[in-house]
Amino acid sequence: MSLPNNYQPATSLLKDRVILVTGAGDGIGKATAKLYAQHGATVVLTGRTSHKLEAVYDEIVANGDNEPAIFPLDLSTAKHEDFLGLAGGINQEFGRLDGLLNNAAELGTLTPIDHYPYDLLQRVLTVNLEAPFVLTQACLPLLRQATDAAILFSSTEPYEKSSAYWGAYGISKQGLDAFMLILADELENNTHIRVNSINPGPVRTRLRNLAYPAEDMSNLVMPDDVALHYLYMMSPDSQGLHGQIIEAQTRK
């Protein structure tokens, strides 16, 4: 999907909205959380590494945007109560939630199924698939109260979901697409919650470098370059899009 021609988001596009972003300390999540804040949102930054979240917090505050909230959470060890606690904390602090971006992910390893380590299989499926399921479930009661809400997932390249050696990562992302479609169908008649995925395409981040260590990353776009798609899809500008996997980059 391409953005509307010459798309210029209004600076107040996400004004008064509270948006939860996972994996907000680095890469695409960081760029997107900052862009949401620049467009008026109060962002709840969650991720594994506190000092990274604090750095994003500092950048947002230094830019004069709404003060964010920080909620460090390791998705590989988080318990059901932690997800409920995160949603409950947002309710207590802000009394609302208008958007959820499920973006955090781990690569695991690229290896044949024969040799995929069991511990890593469990970890990748937990972080990339189970955690977004449970977090979304915990946030749904608040999102239902919003007048216009969006749930977004970071998907991935089609070949990474179906080609040899992508193992737990590919399976988790395929599963995440299925989760998005099932949820979108369940919410079909609930017109005010849009549910979609974005495939950011190749982006210069740590995760990309782990997956393609021999690649010349200087040819890749930066996280800021795909964040506009995440803004569009989180905002009322994308009303009418539901149950879609959006491509942030056109294929060459």
Ligand SMILES: NC(=O)c1ccc[n+]([C@@H]2O[C@H](COP(=O)([O-])OP(=O)(O)OC[C@H]3O[C@@H](n4cnc5c(N)ncnc54)[C@H](OP(=O)(O)O)[C@@H]3O)[C@@H](O)[C@H]2O)c1
């Ligand atoms: N970059 C690409 O080319 C590309 C292509 C297709 C899809 N994607 C998708 O885009 C999303 C963002 O990835 P990225 O490229 O921006 O990678 P990234 O820079 O490595 O960011 C991944 C984020 O996930 C967080 N995370 C990882 N494990 C976690 C855990 N156990 N608990 C909580 N948070 C955890 C990381 O936190 P820490 O920084 O604290 O470790 C980090 O903030 C992912 O879903 C990825 O699958 C990326």
